Amino acid sequence: MVAVTARAIVKRFGATEVLRGVDVHVPDGGFAVLVGPSGCGKSTLLRLLAGLEDVTAGEIRFGERDVTRLAPRDRDIAMVFQSYALYPHLTVRDNLAFGLNLRKTDLATIASRVAEVSAMLGLDLLLDRLPRALSGGQRQRVAMGRAIVRRPQLFLFDEPLSNLDAALRAQVRVEIRKLHDQLGATSVYVTHDQVEAMTLADRIFVLNRGVVEQVGPPRDVYDHPRTRFVAGFLGSPAMNFLDGVQVDAGGLALPGGQRLAIRDPERFGDRLQPGRTVSLGVRPHDFVVRPDAPDLTVEVELVELLGPELQIHARLGGRPLAVCLDSQSGVARGDRLPLAVRALHLFDPETGQSLRV
Amino acid sequence: MSSRTCSPGHVLGALLAVLALLAPALARADELRLWHAYRDAEATALVEIVEEFAARTGHRVELLAVAHESFGSKLAATIPRGQGPHVFIDSHERIGDYRLRALLGDAGPALGPDADYSAQSLAAVTQDGARWGVPLNAKSVALFVNTRLAGAVPDTLEGIAALPMPAGVYPLAYEAQSAYGHMPLLAAFDGRMLADDASFGFVGPAAARSLAFARELVERGAVPRDADGALVSDLFRSGRAAFAISGPWLVGQLAGVEFAWRVVPLPIVGETGLPMRPPLTVEAAMLSPQGSASPAALDLVRALASAEAAAVRQRLAGTLSVRTDVPVPEDSPVLAGFRAQAELAAPMSADPAMRSTWEPAFRAIRKVLRGQASPEDALAEAARRFADVRRPPPPAASPTPALLLLGLGLLLVAFHLVRRARDPAARQALRASLPAYRYVAHSVVVVGLLVFLPLIVGAATSLFAGRPGEGYYVGLANFFEILTARGGPLLATGSFWFVLLVTFLWTAVNVVLHLGIGLALGLVLSRPTLRLRALYRVLLILPWAVPSYVTALAWKGMFHQQYGAVTGLVLAINEWFGTSLEPIAWFSRFATAFAANVATNVWLGFPFMMVVTLGALTAVPADVLEAAEVDGASRWQRLTRVTLPMIRPALAPAVTLGAIWTFNMFNVVFLVSGGDPDGSTDILVSEAYRWAFTREAQYGYAAAYAVLIFLLLLVTTRLPAWLARRPRGAR
Amino acid sequence: MSPADQGRKVSLAESIGAHLLLVVAVAFALYPLLWVVSLAFSGAVEPTPRVLPVPIEPTLEHLRGVAFSTLQVPGEPDRWLFGLQLANSIVISLATALVGVVIAVPTAYALARFEFVGKNGGMRALLATQMFPAVASAIPLYIILDGLGLLGTRSGLVLCYATTAVPFAIFQLRGAFETIPRDLEEAAMVDGATRFEAFRKVVLPAARPAIAVTALFAFMSAYNEFVLAHTMLGREEMYTVPVVLQRYISEFSADWPKFAAGSLIVSIPVMILFYIAQRHLIAGLTAGGVKG
């Protein structure tokens, strides 16, 4: 439908600079997810795209069109709010038809579109109810329907699922992705739920303190975080970090006297001069049990069974370490667990930048 | 589009429809406007006379009934603007006042031969050698006799008072506590309210003796205490008073009573041997300046004053004509009684100073009748008060300093504006404000024109003295007078500072009670488990739904010492529980009179607070309360730590506004206690109203009060914010 | 606190307490009104202290006397005066409510949603208007109205009432608009509405209860006013009912029963309005629509 490009966006509220030069590009039909910790400026960015706020500096284009100064109504977008923002005085039907009415669409078209969308979302039986007579999930679907019915060029979602329970969230998540594929419209989606981010996105934008830390397909961002922040933010449980780890020839000196060999040092170019200190990051899922040739051994403090897997709280030289293993592993409290590391990440302790080249 | 949203088309349509309904009914040029204060039979008689006139001459006459009390203020508001009547029928005693305000034209040309009118009535409308009205009727009180209770009429007032009566029946009912009611008695002691030289007449031994006499009548139980006109009528009508001193208006109410009655002149007071002489009110047809220039209006006056018209009035309404050629009909003993009385009566003084006698005299009489002061002391106080009110206004001052200051102020403002206009940040902010201005501009214009402008002009009036139209600049003299309590003791009753204290007390007590009761009821009513919620809600809102001037008067009635429902309750309690509580004379002491006012105002105001509370409570989500409950908060803690803080923002504006309104709530004070006792329960606004309307029309002085009230409220409401503001350096 | 205390069931003692409080309050609220009713229906007077407000020798005479007064215009057929005057009262008050709300709503909205130069000053000035007693501003007001050619017209009266009602209405409505989530307007704007359309089609309907209450306030203030009405209106068929009632209690001859009867009659429309509005008076402003 349309590609979204935002260049060097700066947004200030009075003296506080909320966005500090953000670039976003979402290709036509793409599904971009903005993630980041609370207060990092996700909603602000989304509202800028919607035209609900004016940029302080920068430029926003939808396809070839410069929309930086356009009012929301002229941008041909639809937005799903976290609060849903259903019009309390209108029935579901009128809520759905609201935008079309404003655009003076003829009644027959409105009726057929509303019917189509309500069938798609299973809202047929609710059409004459007022929002206050709906459940949370139903309200969410009305909010979605209100966006879809307009057939906009661009969908904006601001944490649309955060008010739903876990099961419903998973279900709607799938529906959203399906709808996206079906409608083919470009979408920008804000969330701070990793699972949503990972599963929905074609492209993830990780925001931190008003700047984009990393962009890329979810797999890429997950596997190769560019900064320590991104590494720690994506993934659950979060990546283990061991700070102040010394590099020696071809390996790392871990706390507690153990040594971890780096299997493919060429990935880091010449950045691993012996003697320098780095931050080591290993995802809990990147450990495997390897009794024969372990990379390191940890003491098990606590074992939690999470259904398919075990989450193990362990210690390495006195420092806490989280390890996720298959639930069949048969680990018990107090065990000394020999582990191999499938993948490791190294970061500059000062800048937080990944040391990979 | 859904029918639930309203389009501007609908609103506009509704507006247009309403405005069409309200389109001014244009006054026709050939129309004569005649104003009067009649109702019932008198109004019918007037219509008949006017109809005859209209049919005979072909002039259209527009009749308008105006409340007697507000006649003057309505004339003053309309005549200068050409909207007033050509002819109006009013009491002669207002002539002096109307002349001062330039509301009267010469009525001489419409009068006809002097011989047609009784000498008294001609005297009543004559001032400075000119005739200011054409006399129509004469009205005075006379003695009504219930012939079943009193076979023969004793010659003297003492004789009447001494007549043995059944329990619960008074020998005589008259308005002992009012100045008007006291005047016949005063005349019997050869005293008067206003001396010929317009000085206070209600002084000296004659006045003191008349007061002592009245007090004795009341103390002996021969005359009811605290009787107003309505009570006098009711007592006589229900056979609970053998005699009553009342006027022609009582006649209409006596239709259908079971006893025989008649009307005779007032008796002699044995102590002096002089007759009681009531003041005579002559109703006259007066002309506005516009009317006196119109031949048709003069014709109308002639028609009103004609012998034929007098006969119609006498026949239909039983009014006593002043015409010498209209005899009292043979078959009307009542009218004969009134005529006999009228011949003995003296016209009420039409001097504008007369108006200033009422309030001091009234207060003195009340004090004496309640035994709170000796006649001498009360009269001395009254004389002082009269002199105070009549004191000439402050001398004119030079407006130059004020104009200089004003000019300087404007210059500063202009300078400031120019500086701001050059500041780019300010310009930027102004530009950003433009969209908002589109939403507020119309309000600014309308409120500015109809609220602010009058307010500013009104405030400026406080710098002037004298009557409207001929006022002159006096600078801050009015304020000086007020703040120095007009030279009297600073905390004497009626001084600004005393009234200020009372006003603050009044506001505080009312607001606390409004809020307390409103909150309590709101909280109870908001409980979802409560049955009959809707019913309670409707019933509790009712005090707010009924016009307050009605209910305020109902409350006053309930507090009547002798016949009020509160006394009824006290007596009932005595009966049931064998106690011996005394009925309270509510309006004779400050504390009880104040309490009566407060009770009324609380009653009027609590529904508002209740509704506001209920509204605010809907904004408190149940889960917050539950969270607090889980956190271990007791019910009381939940109320004080969660509910109240949460509804505070919603309540705060209502409380502020409520406090401001209470501060200026003159209705209740005026209607319930009327300032009793002795003006001590007056608040600042009622004081301002008295200066503007019941004393000498000193608008400048009243405006100064208004400005002071405004400043006080402004400071009081802004004080918390000012105190909370950090010193400038901290920024 | 014991667990029993926290139970959802309200204890009997507590509910009796609540009802007791309410019954006492209702008695307090109704007692004076019942005296007015009793007076209006009494055919005779009985000057003795009484406790229960029951009419003596009940009659409808006063009600009839007030309600069926006619306008006698010389040379024209009589018209049903009281009906005209009641209609006047209602029309003037409705117009006041309408005009007042129409003036106040956009302003209140701007105060709730926009930042602009002079906002705080304006709010303070608005509050200040409530502080100045009318005693000093009445005469200048007449002069201004005269200048506008509105003295003596009902439209002028409506304008006066509406403008005096506006400051309070603005306060009231601003509070209501502030409780309406901005999301709603933004959603509408994204859906294709201009700011003004969003205001009109979403904010206004959502604020309907508050607007109804504000209108009711304005209605009441106009419906009960008589000083201004009395001074301004120059024809009897233009009079409002309070002006008419005022005439029943003149200094010399107060006709209390008729006054009471008239008061009852005028209260009826207001009571009906209150009854209709009371649901709104308390209705939540934004129930539903926002967070589940």
Ligand SMILES: Nc1ncnc2c1ncn2[C@@H]1O[C@H](COP(=O)(O)OP(=O)(O)OP(=O)(O)O)[C@@H](O)[C@H]1O
């Ligand atoms: N109107 C405003 N005025 C001033 N500061 C604002 C305004 N709106 C947002 N901010 C600030 O901008 C920052 C970013 O806000 P934003 O709502 O974009 O965060 P977010 O990433 O959506 O967070 P969350 O995940 O909690 O929703 C926050 O620090 C917030 O306080």
Ligand SMILES: [Mg+2]
């Ligand atoms: Mg957000």
